[in-house]
Amino acid sequence: FAVLGPERPQVVSHVQQTLSYTVFDCKWVPRSARLMCLGSAARGTGVIQLYELHGARLEVLREIKKPKPIKCGTFGATSLQQRYLATGDFDGNLNIWNLEAPEIPVYSVKGHKEIINSIDGVGGLGIGEGAPEIVTGSRDGTVKVWDPRQNDTPVANMEPLQGESKRDCWTVAFGNAYNQEERVVCAGYDNGDIKLFDLKTMSLRWETNIKNGVCSVEFDRKDINMNKLVATSLEGKFHVFDMRTQHPTKGFASVSEKAQKSTIWQVRHLPQNRDIFMTSGGSGSLHLWKYEYPAQRSKKDSEGSEMGVAGSLSLLQNVTLSTQPISSLDWSPDKKGLCVCGAFDQTVRVLIVTKLNKI
């Protein structure tokens, strides 16, 4: 079940950098060898640091301080020239920054009443079609979609019914953005709910409960007809859903794997190969997985409705880098196999995964 021998991809640790703050998110700046680290300083203020890879070290290019700690960020909704960073902070503010002039945000809104746990952007970076949009998920139980051209009000708001108790939204992801109209948002909550919202019809398209709080969801590609969705959760489990076939009652077919005893904090698909993804765990380990499609991706059930068939997973490699959870992970969209991860031991590591061409 695991690829054996020296042909396995190796995870090579390239650079390790100790930070003076807790890092919550790290992202590559598109089209460059630069990366962003976002987090919270000991004083309770926010930090954004811009690093550049120089040989075997990371050189600090810029350090930006903000009044509130920052939880998450994305370059997903910005154009390749601008490369503005959208961030969500502990206070519920969504800001978009121009890193060359970071004193005043380019866009700012107090989007949520509580911390923004997760953010995603679509429509930028020359990927996909349609308007650039940003989605934020917060502890106040709501998921909101923003268009940077519209101030103050979100273009979509997924909130609990009146009087209903709220659950923390821990993760959000865009998907299915293959033309200008279609778009879905997937949200994962702390009570194990996963909900799929269709923005074209403004309705709930699918929901399920995976019995453990959902830490991270990601589609294998945002800009194609939705193909696969990986949802990771507490207790070391993750599920891969085949999103091509939706059964009227059973929903989407899935395969699940229990990789380790601890929480799986993040999942990230390799931008250059959508069937390879990496999960990062609470025990400081990274697991590299490959999904194999089944012989037939859909079949008919007893009533004749189409039902999806889930494939299988194989573990390509795993490595333990830290004793603390690795809470953030990002693949470089420009260099295959280059990735950055940030852990709660206040260290950011740049890794190279080799032999991905041979998979």
Next chain:
Amino acid sequence: MPVWLREHSWRQSLSAVYLSLPLRGARATAANIFCSEQYLKVSIPPFLFEAVLYAPIDDTNSTAKIGNGNISFTLYKKEPAMWDSLTLANADKEKLQHLRENAVLKAQEKAKEETEAKKITKQENKKYALEATMKLEEAERKRIEDLKEKERQKVTKELELWKNQQKDGDKYKSIQAREELHQEKEPLKERKNEKMNKSQIPNEGSSKTRLRSTRGCHGSCSIFSQDLKEEQLPAPRAAATIKVNFTPRVFPTALRESRVAEEEEWLHKQAEARRIINSDLSELEDLKEEEKNPDWLKDKGNKMFAMGDYLGAVNAYNLAVRLNNKLPLLYLNRAACHLKLRNLHKAIEDSSKALELLTPPVPDNENARLKAHVRRGTAFCQLELYTEGLQDYEAALKIDPKNKIIEKDAEKIRQLIQGTMQSS
């Protein structure tokens, strides 16, 4: 009696003695030959040949060849000299015995030494083998490490190369960006898209070729096409809200599969507790304050019992139990009422419940337990379950051996039991 073999023949040289022993049909193996420095014995039952040699020989190097119906010994003398005879003459019995014993001892010693030597060589061989395998494994490990190192270096070099290309690409982009900043007023309005296009096109021409020539930067075409796309961006979505409802969960913490059992148990217990309180509260709202106090109700019950109003007493105790079902005295007293009312089964039930609540059995609750046993015993007897009744009476006697009444009653029950046994 062994048969002595006498027909041996021998000859000698300066350094060796050649002895030939005919076997007369018997078959010989190495086990039949015993040889030491000065003693030689061949024993093939029933045949026996022994010789105390004239002079010592080197028994380790001497050989014996078995074949052709005889054994040929080649014995190498320790001291090269000509022997007068093969064996020592005048060997008296004692000397022979002595020599024989010596020989045996010497042989044993030699055997021991040999085994020791063998053990030592075996150990050394093992050590050597171990060292050899360790070396091999070391070599293997090193090889793998080297492979990994090489990969690492290769990958690092590639990264450097790629990075340098990025840098070059970036330089041109930063020039563009600076120009844009000059021209922009409000970055994200739609009109800006068109302006950007207009100012970029003259620059794109020169930078496009440069960008295309750098490897790994696939972006040039898409940057260009994105500018065109920006003109056609759809308007922001019409704002809408989707209402969501969540899978219900009582706890504010996240759901973990491993904790579900614990949580269920906790909830169950909470529900129990709440039910008890709630049921009282809902029905007893119209009661007076004192009537909600179990102790007050117990006293009321006691008074009614004393006056003979057994039903009223039972009611009082019932209410008290609903408010607090952990007071043993309530059940005890209710048992007494039931006895009087001849509700014998209920009396047994209540006494049993009282006893249950009166664990652990300590001197403090002796009195109560005594009463409970007696009441239950009485109820059993009245139901004609005399053996069970006796059991309870005996338990009561154990608590208070000096109680005459209980003793008398117990005796009565015993007689009743014997009586029924005799008649049946």
